[in-house]
Amino acid sequence: MAREKKPKSGIRWQLWLPAAAFMIVAVSTALAAAKVREHILTDSAYQFSRDSRDALTIQGMVFAPRSKVMRVFAGDFGHSVFSIPLDERRRRLLAIDWVEDASVARIWPDRLIVRLRERRPVAFVFFRTGVLLIDRHGVLLDQPRQAQFAFPVLGGVREDETEEQRAGHVRAMLRVQEDLGYLAKDVSEIDAGDPDDIRIVARAGNRAVELTMGDSNFAGRYQNFLAHFPEIEKHSPGAKSFDLRMDDRITVREANPVKESGKAPRH
Numbered sequence: 001m002a003r004e005k006k007p008k009s010g011i012r013w014q015l016w017l018p019a020a021a022f023m024i025v026a027v028s029t030a031l032a033a034a035k036v037r038e039h040i041l042t043d044s045a046y047q048f049s050r051d052s053r054d055a056l057t058i059q060g061m062v063f064a065p066r067s068k069v070m071r072v073f074a075g076d077f078g079h080s081v082f083s084i085p086l087d088e089r090r091r092r093l094l095a096i097d098w099v100e101d102a103s104v105a106r107i108w109p110d111r112l113i114v115r116l117r118e119r120r121p122v123a124f125v126f127f128r129t130g131v132l133l134i135d136r137h138g139v140l141l142d143q144p145r146q147a148q149f150a151f152p153v154l155g156g157v158r159e160d161e162t163e164e165q166r167a168g169h170v171r172a173m174l175r176v177q178e179d180l181g182y183l184a185k186d187v188s189e190i191d192a193g194d195p196d197d198i199r200i201v202a203r204a205g206n207r208a209v210e211l212t213m214g215d216s217n218f219a220g221r222y223q224n225f226l227a228h229f230p231e232i233e234k235h236s237p238g239a240k241s242f243d244l245r246m247d248d249r250i251t252v253r254e255a256n257p258v259k260e261s262g263k264a265p266r267h
Contacts, residue, residue: 046110048073048081057107060116063144064098072096073112081110097141123154123173123190136174138166152177152184153201156193172198179218197245204229207240214245225250 049055056073058066072092076084086104093102093114101117121133121141133141134154138161143149157169172192177184188208189201198213204226213221221244225232228250232239236252243251 046080046082048076048079048084048110048112050077052110055111057111057113058116059114060118062118063141063147064096064116064118065144068096069093069114069116081106081112084112097139098144100135121149121151122170123151124149125154125157127159129159134166134170136167136170138163138168138170140166152187153189155189155191155199168195169193176200176213176218180222181219183219183222205233209239210241212241212243212245217247221245221247 055077056070058069061069072089073084076089084106086106089104090102093099093104093116098118099116100119103115105113105115107113119135119137119139119141121135123134125132125134125140131143133143133149133151134157135141152173154169154173157166169192172195173190176190176192176198177187180187186203187200188203191199196215198215198218200211200213200218200222201208202211202222203209211222211225224247225242225244232242232250232252239252241253243253
Protein backbone atom coordinates (compact mmCIF):
# COMPACT_ATOMS: atom_id res chain seq x y z
CA MET A 1 0.00 0.00 0.00
CA ALA A 2 1.40 3.38 -1.08
CA ARG A 3 2.27 5.77 1.67
CA GLU A 4 0.43 9.16 1.52
CA LYS A 5 2.63 12.17 0.91
CA LYS A 6 2.42 14.79 3.59
CA PRO A 7 2.06 18.41 2.37
CA LYS A 8 5.24 20.35 2.65
CA SER A 9 5.24 22.87 5.46
CA GLY A 10 6.76 26.34 5.32
CA ILE A 11 6.09 29.70 3.72
CA ARG A 12 4.56 29.66 0.28
CA TRP A 13 6.68 32.40 -1.25
CA GLN A 14 4.90 32.27 -4.58
CA LEU A 15 1.78 33.62 -2.79
CA TRP A 16 3.42 36.07 -0.43
CA LEU A 17 5.84 37.78 -2.80
CA PRO A 18 3.17 39.61 -4.87
CA ALA A 19 1.38 40.71 -1.68
CA ALA A 20 4.63 41.97 -0.17
CA ALA A 21 5.48 43.84 -3.37
CA PHE A 22 2.04 45.45 -3.37
CA MET A 23 2.44 46.54 0.27
CA ILE A 24 5.85 48.05 -0.48
CA VAL A 25 4.44 50.00 -3.44
CA ALA A 26 1.42 51.15 -1.41
CA VAL A 27 3.58 52.38 1.48
CA SER A 28 5.97 54.11 -0.90
CA THR A 29 3.07 55.81 -2.70
CA ALA A 30 1.55 56.95 0.59
CA LEU A 31 4.87 58.36 1.77
CA ALA A 32 5.39 60.14 -1.55
CA ALA A 33 1.85 61.56 -1.43
CA ALA A 34 2.41 62.78 2.11
CA LYS A 35 5.62 64.53 1.07
CA VAL A 36 3.91 66.14 -1.93
CA ARG A 37 1.03 67.30 0.27
CA GLU A 38 3.41 68.74 2.84
CA HIS A 39 5.31 70.49 0.05
CA ILE A 40 2.27 72.19 -1.56
CA LEU A 41 0.88 73.19 1.83
CA THR A 42 4.08 74.76 3.13
CA ASP A 43 6.12 75.93 0.14
CA SER A 44 5.84 79.67 -0.51
CA ALA A 45 5.42 79.03 -4.25
CA TYR A 46 1.81 78.00 -3.57
CA GLN A 47 0.93 80.75 -1.12
CA PHE A 48 -2.30 82.67 -1.76
CA SER A 49 -0.91 86.16 -1.32
CA ARG A 50 -2.48 89.60 -1.04
CA ASP A 51 0.66 90.99 -2.66
CA SER A 52 -0.12 89.22 -5.91
CA ARG A 53 -2.43 91.42 -7.98
CA ASP A 54 -4.06 88.51 -9.79
CA ALA A 55 -4.15 86.07 -6.87
CA LEU A 56 -7.95 86.29 -6.90
CA THR A 57 -9.72 86.79 -10.24
CA ILE A 58 -13.47 87.46 -10.10
CA GLN A 59 -15.53 87.16 -13.26
CA GLY A 60 -19.19 88.11 -13.77
CA MET A 61 -19.39 90.54 -10.85
CA VAL A 62 -21.42 93.63 -11.71
CA PHE A 63 -23.80 94.40 -8.85
CA ALA A 64 -22.73 91.95 -6.15
CA PRO A 65 -20.88 93.92 -3.44
CA ARG A 66 -17.15 93.38 -3.92
CA SER A 67 -16.60 93.71 -0.18
CA LYS A 68 -18.89 90.72 0.48
CA VAL A 69 -17.14 88.59 -2.14
CA MET A 70 -13.69 89.46 -0.80
CA ARG A 71 -14.81 88.71 2.75
CA VAL A 72 -15.40 85.08 1.74
CA PHE A 73 -11.68 84.65 1.04
CA ALA A 74 -10.28 87.03 3.67
CA GLY A 75 -9.00 84.24 5.92
CA ASP A 76 -7.30 82.37 3.09
CA PHE A 77 -4.57 84.88 2.29
CA GLY A 78 -1.17 83.83 3.57
CA HIS A 79 -2.01 80.12 3.27
CA SER A 80 -1.44 77.61 0.52
CA VAL A 81 -3.98 77.86 -2.28
CA PHE A 82 -4.36 74.07 -1.98
CA SER A 83 -5.57 74.33 1.62
CA ILE A 84 -8.64 76.38 0.63
CA PRO A 85 -11.89 74.33 0.78
CA LEU A 86 -13.48 75.27 -2.56
CA ASP A 87 -16.93 73.79 -1.86
CA GLU A 88 -17.21 75.75 1.37
CA ARG A 89 -16.15 78.98 -0.35
CA ARG A 90 -18.76 78.39 -3.08
CA ARG A 91 -21.43 77.84 -0.42
CA ARG A 92 -20.56 81.17 1.19
CA LEU A 93 -20.65 82.95 -2.16
CA LEU A 94 -24.16 81.60 -2.79
CA ALA A 95 -25.25 83.22 0.49
CA ILE A 96 -24.66 86.68 -1.03
CA ASP A 97 -28.03 87.99 -2.19
CA TRP A 98 -26.94 89.06 -5.68
CA VAL A 99 -25.19 85.74 -6.45
CA GLU A 100 -27.40 83.15 -8.17
CA ASP A 101 -24.60 80.68 -8.98
CA ALA A 102 -20.84 80.53 -8.46
CA SER A 103 -17.81 78.38 -9.07
CA VAL A 104 -14.33 78.51 -7.53
CA ALA A 105 -11.26 76.92 -9.17
CA ARG A 106 -7.55 76.76 -8.42
CA ILE A 107 -5.13 78.02 -11.05
CA TRP A 108 -1.59 76.63 -10.76
CA PRO A 109 0.39 77.48 -8.77
CA ASP A 110 -1.06 80.13 -6.44
CA ARG A 111 -4.26 81.64 -7.83
CA LEU A 112 -8.02 81.31 -7.51
CA ILE A 113 -10.60 82.18 -10.15
CA VAL A 114 -14.20 82.90 -9.15
CA ARG A 115 -17.00 82.90 -11.71
CA LEU A 116 -20.30 84.46 -10.67
CA ARG A 117 -23.72 84.46 -12.27
CA GLU A 118 -25.70 87.29 -10.78
CA ARG A 119 -29.43 87.46 -10.25
CA ARG A 120 -31.51 89.52 -12.66
CA PRO A 121 -34.00 91.82 -10.97
CA VAL A 122 -37.37 92.34 -12.66
CA ALA A 123 -39.18 94.83 -10.43
CA PHE A 124 -39.02 97.19 -7.46
CA VAL A 125 -40.82 96.39 -4.22
CA PHE A 126 -41.72 99.03 -1.62
CA PHE A 127 -41.52 98.15 2.05
CA ARG A 128 -41.64 100.31 5.16
CA THR A 129 -37.93 99.63 5.58
CA GLY A 130 -37.10 100.90 2.09
CA VAL A 131 -37.11 100.07 -1.59
CA LEU A 132 -35.65 96.77 -2.77
CA LEU A 133 -35.36 94.88 -6.03
CA ILE A 134 -36.79 91.43 -6.63
CA ASP A 135 -35.83 88.71 -9.13
CA ARG A 136 -38.03 86.12 -10.82
CA HIS A 137 -37.39 83.63 -8.01
CA GLY A 138 -38.75 85.98 -5.35
CA VAL A 139 -35.31 86.84 -3.94
CA LEU A 140 -35.06 90.38 -2.54
CA LEU A 141 -31.99 92.36 -3.55
CA ASP A 142 -30.42 95.53 -2.17
CA GLN A 143 -30.15 98.33 -4.70
CA PRO A 144 -26.56 98.83 -5.83
CA ARG A 145 -25.18 102.33 -5.44
CA GLN A 146 -25.16 104.49 -8.56
CA ALA A 147 -27.16 101.87 -10.51
CA GLN A 148 -30.32 102.86 -12.33
CA PHE A 149 -33.04 100.45 -13.36
CA ALA A 150 -36.23 100.97 -15.36
CA PHE A 151 -38.49 98.38 -13.74
CA PRO A 152 -42.14 98.58 -12.71
CA VAL A 153 -43.15 98.45 -9.07
CA LEU A 154 -44.52 95.09 -7.97
CA GLY A 155 -47.29 95.60 -5.44
CA GLY A 156 -48.84 93.05 -3.13
CA VAL A 157 -45.52 91.68 -1.86
CA ARG A 158 -45.00 91.46 1.90
CA GLU A 159 -41.74 91.30 3.80
CA ASP A 160 -42.93 88.34 5.89
CA GLU A 161 -43.68 86.15 2.86
CA THR A 162 -41.50 83.24 1.82
CA GLU A 163 -39.46 83.34 -1.38
CA GLU A 164 -41.90 80.93 -3.01
CA GLN A 165 -44.86 83.17 -2.13
CA ARG A 166 -43.05 86.20 -3.51
CA ALA A 167 -42.12 84.21 -6.62
CA GLY A 168 -45.83 83.57 -7.19
CA HIS A 169 -46.45 87.32 -7.31
CA VAL A 170 -43.55 87.77 -9.72
CA ARG A 171 -44.90 85.05 -12.03
CA ALA A 172 -48.26 86.81 -12.11
CA MET A 173 -46.55 90.11 -12.95
CA LEU A 174 -44.51 88.54 -15.75
CA ARG A 175 -47.67 86.97 -17.17
CA VAL A 176 -49.27 90.41 -17.34
CA GLN A 177 -46.20 91.90 -19.04
CA GLU A 178 -46.03 89.08 -21.56
CA ASP A 179 -49.70 89.50 -22.45
CA LEU A 180 -49.40 93.28 -22.74
CA GLY A 181 -46.36 93.07 -25.01
CA TYR A 182 -45.19 96.51 -26.16
CA LEU A 183 -47.97 98.13 -24.09
CA ALA A 184 -46.13 97.10 -20.91
CA LYS A 185 -43.74 100.04 -21.36
CA ASP A 186 -46.51 102.41 -20.16
CA VAL A 187 -47.22 100.38 -17.01
CA SER A 188 -45.45 101.70 -13.92
CA GLU A 189 -46.95 99.41 -11.29
CA ILE A 190 -48.48 95.94 -11.20
CA ASP A 191 -50.25 94.82 -8.03
CA ALA A 192 -50.24 91.02 -7.99
CA GLY A 193 -51.22 90.57 -4.35
CA ASP A 194 -54.24 88.65 -5.67
CA PRO A 195 -53.23 86.84 -8.90
CA ASP A 196 -56.92 86.44 -9.76
CA ASP A 197 -57.54 90.19 -9.56
CA ILE A 198 -54.55 92.06 -10.98
CA ARG A 199 -54.38 95.86 -10.77
CA ILE A 200 -52.02 98.06 -12.76
CA VAL A 201 -51.05 101.71 -12.83
CA ALA A 202 -50.54 102.97 -16.37
CA ARG A 203 -50.44 106.18 -18.38
CA ALA A 204 -53.54 107.34 -20.20
CA GLY A 205 -53.34 110.72 -21.88
CA ASN A 206 -51.10 112.79 -19.64
CA ARG A 207 -51.86 111.16 -16.32
CA ALA A 208 -51.61 107.95 -14.40
CA VAL A 209 -54.68 105.78 -13.91
CA GLU A 210 -55.35 102.67 -11.86
CA LEU A 211 -56.93 99.79 -13.79
CA THR A 212 -58.41 96.66 -12.26
CA MET A 213 -57.68 93.98 -14.86
CA GLY A 214 -58.93 90.70 -13.43
CA ASP A 215 -57.00 87.57 -14.35
CA SER A 216 -56.87 87.42 -18.16
CA ASN A 217 -57.07 89.28 -21.49
CA PHE A 218 -54.87 92.08 -20.16
CA ALA A 219 -53.83 93.45 -23.55
CA GLY A 220 -57.36 93.38 -24.98
CA ARG A 221 -58.86 95.14 -21.96
CA TYR A 222 -56.10 97.75 -21.85
CA GLN A 223 -56.38 98.50 -25.59
CA ASN A 224 -60.15 98.78 -25.25
CA PHE A 225 -59.70 101.25 -22.40
CA LEU A 226 -57.22 103.38 -24.36
CA ALA A 227 -59.57 103.46 -27.35
CA HIS A 228 -62.42 104.80 -25.22
CA PHE A 229 -60.38 106.97 -22.88
CA PRO A 230 -60.99 110.30 -24.73
CA GLU A 231 -64.75 109.76 -24.39
CA ILE A 232 -64.42 108.66 -20.76
CA GLU A 233 -62.34 111.75 -19.96
CA LYS A 234 -65.08 114.02 -21.28
CA HIS A 235 -67.71 112.48 -19.02
CA SER A 236 -65.49 111.83 -15.99
CA PRO A 237 -62.49 114.19 -16.20
CA GLY A 238 -61.39 113.58 -12.60
CA ALA A 239 -61.63 109.81 -12.59
CA LYS A 240 -58.41 107.95 -11.80
CA SER A 241 -59.61 104.41 -11.15
CA PHE A 242 -61.35 102.05 -13.58
CA ASP A 243 -62.63 98.49 -13.50
CA LEU A 244 -61.91 96.56 -16.71
CA ARG A 245 -62.73 93.04 -15.52
CA MET A 246 -65.63 92.75 -17.97
CA ASP A 247 -64.47 92.70 -21.57
CA ASP A 248 -67.44 94.70 -22.86
CA ARG A 249 -67.73 97.25 -20.07
CA ILE A 250 -65.56 99.92 -18.42
CA THR A 251 -66.62 100.96 -14.94
CA VAL A 252 -65.44 104.34 -13.66
CA ARG A 253 -64.60 104.49 -9.99
CA GLU A 254 -64.80 108.02 -8.65
CA ALA A 255 -64.39 109.42 -5.19
CA ASN A 256 -68.17 109.40 -4.87
CA PRO A 257 -70.57 106.69 -6.13
CA VAL A 258 -69.31 104.30 -8.77
CA LYS A 259 -70.89 104.73 -12.18
CA GLU A 260 -70.56 102.95 -15.49
CA SER A 261 -69.48 104.57 -18.73
CA GLY A 262 -71.63 102.23 -20.79
CA LYS A 263 -70.85 99.24 -22.91
CA ALA A 264 -67.72 99.24 -25.01
CA PRO A 265 -67.10 97.23 -28.15
CA ARG A 266 -65.62 93.80 -27.53
CA HIS A 267 -61.95 93.44 -28.64
